[in-house]
Structure formats: structure tokens, C-alpha cells
Amino acid sequence: MKFSGRPEIESLTGFKGRDDLVTSFYLDTDKSRLSKKEIQVSAKNLLTAARLQVEARAAGKELKDSLGRDLDRVADHIALHLASLNAAGLALFACSRRDFWLALELPHGPRNRAIFDKTFYVRPLAAILDKYSRICVLLLARREARWFEVFMGEIRPLDSLTSDVPGKIKDGGFEGTASKRIERHLDARLHDHFKKVAQTTFDLFKKNGFDWLLVGYEDNHHVDFESHLHTYLKDKLKDRLKSRVGDTPAKVLKEALEVEGRIKKTEEEETVQRLIAELERGGRASSGLRDTLNRLNVFEVQSLVATHNFAKEGRVCPTHRFLYVDEAKCPVCDKPTEVLVDVIDEAIETAFKRHCPVKQITPPSKLDRYGHIGAFLKYKA
Numbered sequence: 014m015k016f017s018g019r020p021e022i023e024s025l026t027g028f029k030g031r032d033d034l035v036t037s038f039y040l041d042t043d044k045s046r047l048s049k050k051e052i053q054v055s056a057k058n059l060l061t062a063a064r065l066q067v068e069a070r071a072a073g074k075e076l077k078d079s080l081g082r083d084l085d086r087v088a089d090h091i092a093l094h095l096a097s098l099n100a101a102g103l104a105l106f107a108c109s110r111r112d113f114w115l116a117l118e119l120p121h122g123p124r125n126r127a128i129f130d131k132t133f134y135v136r137p138l139a140a141i142l143d144k145y146s147r148i149c150v151l152l153l154a155r156r157e158a159r160w161f162e163v164f165m166g167e168i169r170p171l172d173s174l175t176s177d178v179p180g181k182i183k184d185g186g187f188e189g190t191a192s193k194r195i196e197r198h199l200d201a202r203l204h205d206h207f208k209k210v211a212q213t214t215f216d217l218f219k220k221n222g223f224d225w226l227l228v229g230y231e232d233n234h235h236v237d238f239e240s241h242l243h244t245y246l247k248d249k250l251k252d253r254l255k256s257r258v259g260d261t262p263a264k265v266l267k268e269a270l271e272v273e274g275r276i277k278k279t280e281e282e283e284t285v286q287r288l289i290a291e292l293e294r295g296g297r298a299s300s301g302l303r304d305t306l307n308r309l310n311v312f313e314v315q316s317l318v319a320t321h322n323f324a325k326e327g328r329v330c331p332t333h334r335f336l337y338v339d340e341a342k343c344p345v346c347d348k349p350t351e352v353l354v355d356v357i358d359e360a361i362e363t364a365f366k367r368h369c370p371v372k373q374i375t376p377p378s379k380l381d382r383y384g385h386i387g388a389f390l391k392y393k394a
């Protein structure tokens with residue numbers, strides 16, 4: 014199935030394997046960058062390396078057998094689906110002992126890796142989720158309107174509308190806003206059209222839970238149309254597009270994705286800037302791995318900010334899942350801690366379980382100078 018967002022991440026983080034080991038397998042299958050042969054070779058190499066890793070693991074026979082069966086299933090899935098796959102990435106999650114299996118198609122090629130751990134490795138999914146917004150694109154013309162959904166790099170038509178609006182009044186050489194204003198007053202039917210379009214847009218937002226609105230206008234309709242928008246939608250209106258009603262979906266998608274990338278980058282910079290400002294005035298923020306993990310352990314984190322792909326080994330208390338950089342014993346319960354492959358992944362999972370937002374920042378950014386990770390806190394530090 015296609016990866017569609019938070020519900021799948023929550024089903025993975027909610028999986029209770031008890032003392033089992035589980036398999037997370039990520040494969041870059043982006044056929045725009047890689048040939049089919051290259052993908053097959055890297056899948057094979059990754060599987061071979063993974064089997065060796067299982068062999069070398071200090072775990073009971075039953076656990077190792079379960080991991081072996083996970084990898085058999087991964088191999089079967091790839092052999093069966095790779096040829097017809099159109100997605101840029103695959104994420105496969107297995108725990109054979111508990112009969113758990115989830116195959117997700119990703120819109121973005123992940124780093125190739127196989128990870129065996131007590132919990133599923135969901136960080137690449139969280140990063141993808143953070144990269145995309147659910148966007149409503151509206152293309153508006155004098156008589157027509159078309160709506161599209163753009164999400165995770167794909168576009169689909171939502172609705173369209175045609176109104177009976179008379180042709181434009183020739184302004185006989187007059188130019189500028191004065192003549193435009195006169196025309197506007199004359200044209201009540203154009204207003205009705207805009208009103209209808211604004212209402213339909215609002216209904217579509219309520220139904221689909223969009224994050225953003227992007228609108229492509231003909232002429233200078235934006236001033237008039239935007240005055241009809243519900244306040245809620247005015248806040249969601251992120252940018253205007255050059256796309257027009259008659260454009261192909263492929264062309265609209267291309268522009269929407271460019272705009273999305275630009276807005277995301279600005280948002281990331283603003284997030285980091287806000288975090289630094291908060292840190293510098295000694296406010297409600299933490300930076301660096303040690304302090305941020307401590308804050309997370311005691312439920313002080315409001316939202317987590319981490320550099321994309323920043324990973325570090327860490328430790329976890331087996332009793333109450335507190336996360337540590339290097340404590341051999343849990344300072345709270347004095348029990349020996351266990352090694353984690355990537356403590357940042359665990360921190361992100363913890364945040365997800367608590368419905369706490371996670372922002373992953375594309376490097377290089379100013380966050381690199383603050384230890385690659387930080388958090389906005391609930392209480393004053």
C-alpha cells in the first residue's frame with residue numbers, strides 16, 4: 014500500500030513486540046535515478062549483508078530464525094513487486110514471530126538499510142511526512158474553477174465548476190485600478206462565481222483536511238476573490254501560482270511541488286531561527302542531544318527539532334524507556350541500560366507516541382552549531 018501518513022507510523026510505533034526483534038527494510042527504488050538492474054543489485058547486496066548481520070547477532074535461535082523468515086519475506090516481496098513498482102521507495106516491516114507484515118510504497122527514495130531492533134525504524138517515514146503537506150490547488154478563471162489535491166508528490170483532480178458569467182467589459186483604453194474597480198461593481202455575476210468558488214473551496218478543506226491552499230488566477234482576480242475567502246482559508250493561502258485553468262495536471266503538479274519545496278525551506282529556516290532566539294534569551298527551549306533527551310524523558314518537550322539523517326548510538330532504560338546518550342545505568346532506577354542503534358530515531362518515535370510534532374531540518378542549517386537537535390519546551394527551563 015501507499016504510505017499515506019501518520020496512521021501507518023502510529024501502527025508501527027504502537028506494535029508491541031515484547032522481547033522480539035523486528036525487521037525494518039528500506040530500499041531506494043527511484044527509477045528516475047536508478048536502472049532496474051541497479052535496484053536489483055542493491056536489494057540483493059542489502060539482503061546478503063542483512064543475513065550476515067543476523068548470523069553475527071548475539072540472540073537466541075528462535076529470534077534469529079524469526080529474523081531470517083522476515084528477510085525471506087522481504088526477498089519474496091521484492092522479487093514479486095519490483096518490476097511493476099512505480100514508487101520511488103519501499104519500506105518493509107516484519108516480525109514473523111508475531112505474524113506482523115507491512116509493505117509501504119514511498120514517494121521519495123530512502124537510504125538503503127536493514128535494521129533489526131526491538132522496535133520498527135520509522136524515522137525515514139517521519140521525515141517523508143514532514144517533507145510533504147496536503148495541498149489544495151485551485152485554478153480560477155472568469156467562468157471556471159478547478160480543484161486538485163497535491164500530496165506526497167502526486168496530483169489528483171477533486172472538483173470543477175463552470176458559472177454563467179458574461180464576457181469581459183472592454184475598458185476602451187482605460188487602464189489601472191480605477192477602471193478595474195468600475196468593472197467589478199458592474200459585474201455581480203462574477204462576484205457570485207467567486208462566492209461559489211470560495212464556498213466550494215471551504216467545503217473541500219473541511220472534507221479533506223488540507224494544510225495549504227495555492228491558487229492560480231487569471232487576470233487580476235486575486236484581490237476580488239480573496240476578499241470572499243473565509244478567514245480560516247486566508248490563513249491557509251500560502252502562495253499564488255502561475256498555473257492556469259487550462260494547464261495539464263502534470264504542469265500544475267510541477268509548479269505546486271516547486272512552491273512546496275520553497276515554502277518548506279523557509280519554514281525550516283524560521284523554525285531553527287525561532288529555536289535559537291528562544292535558546293539565546295534563556296527561554297523555553299533545549300539544544301544538544303543530552304539536554305534534549307533529558308527533557309524528553311521528563312515529558313517537557315513540546316516539539317522536537319532534529320537535523321535530517323543525524324543519527325547516534327545511544328542507550329535506553331529497559332524498564333521505563335528513558336533515553337540516554339551514554340549512561341550505563343539508568344540514573345532513575347539504577348538498572349543497566351541497553352544499546353540503541355539510533356537514539357534519535359527512538360526520540361522521534363517517543364515524540365510520535367505522544368502526538369508531539371517533529372520537525373526534521375535539511376542540513377546544512379544553523380541547527381548544526383547547536384548539536385543537530387533541540388526542542389521547544391512546555392515549561393520554562
Ligand SMILES: [Zn+2]
Pocket residue numbers: 330331332333335343344345346347348
Ligand atoms: Zn530506569
